[in-house]
Amino acid sequence: MISEKLKIVQEKISEKCKEANRDTSEIKLIAVSKNFGLDAIQAAYDEGIRDFGENKAQELDAKFASFENKIIWHFIGNLQRNKVRFVVNSAEYIHSVDSLLLASEINKYAGKINKIQKILLQVKTSNEETKSGIIGESELRDIAFYCREFHNIELIGLMTIAPFTENRDLIKKSFRTLYKLKNKLNAEGLNLKELSMGMTSDFDLAIEEGATMLRIGSAIFGERDYSKDWKEKL
Numbered sequence: 384m385i386s387e388k389l390k391i392v393q394e395k396i397s398e399k400c401k402e403a404n405r406d407t408s409e410i411k412l413i414a415v416s417k418n419f420g421l422d423a424i425q426a427a428y429d430e431g432i433r434d435f436g437e438n439k440a441q442e443l444d445a446k447f448a449s450f451e452n453k454i455i456w457h458f459i460g461n462l463q464r465n466k467v468r469f470v471v472n473s474a475e476y477i478h479s480v481d482s483l484l485l486a487s488e489i490n491k492y493a494g495k496i497n498k499i500q501k502i503l504l505q506v507k508t509s510n511e512e513t514k515s516g517i518i519g520e521s522e523l524r525d526i527a528f529y530c531r532e533f534h535n536i537e538l539i540g541l542m543t544i545a546p547f548t549e550n551r552d553l554i555k556k557s558f559r560t561l562y563k564l565k566n567k568l569n570a571e572g573l574n575l576k577e578l579s580m581g582m583t584s585d586f587d588l589a590i591e592e593g594a595t596m597l598r599i600g601s602a603i604f605g606e607r608d609y610s611k612d613w614k615e616k617l
């Protein structure tokens with residue numbers, strides 16, 4: 384049951400916040416509903432969840448249409464430039480901006496529909512081959528400062544995905560890297576507030592390291608069944 388799973392997650396978040404001397408109000412829980420159907424989203428919605436995360440433009444677009452404006456959508460996946468308009472139409476936040484070209488495209492489309500699009504820059508904080516994100520501090524700085532020229536973008540923070548490993552120290556290190564980058568950029572004149580980090584297997588560490596947005600899927604909805612396409616579940 385989603386309500387029970389959700390309760391467990393929320394209790395774990397409060398416990399961890401207490402340990403880390405943080406207030407739970409600093410932390411936004413984003414329920415990652417990718418590959419789950421509308422019934423699962425509705426069940427979490429009925430439990431009071433309003434923030435949901437999706438990683439595919441078309442899937443988000445379809446789900447957005449079903450829920451009108453009741454839900455705050457977060458786009459957390461790899462975004463191709465030709466899909467930008469779907470995502471800008473539906474997402475309150477785009478967490479996965481990893482190039483200036485993409486930021487520029489988002490700005491352009493947001494301008495067309497008169498929107499200020501909230502974005503986060505995705506940073507690669509580990510050496511894993513498969514993780515996307517901006518590599519290197521100087522490139523991040525360049526992109527982050529350049530975003531100030533884009534009048535239809537509001538850069539609100541940084542996002543990362545920890546390496547896929549059992550080694551908790553490496554995961555913690557990756558989160559700490561993101562935290563330090565945020566502080567550094569803010570010391571140089573930016574005003575980044577959000578750190579989007581932490582998933583089902585590592586959100587406890589993310590809370591310790593300063594996360595403000597947790598992206599949690601399977602702990603809330605159960606294991607994802609990839610044998611069926613999302614379209615079959617709507």
Ligand SMILES: *Cc1c(COP(=O)(O)O)cnc(C)c1O
Binds near residue numbers: 459582583598600602
């Ligand atoms: C799927 C996904 C999550 C959630 O993963 P779980 O392990 O199910 O909590 C978080 N962030 C991103 C970018 C994802 O693609």
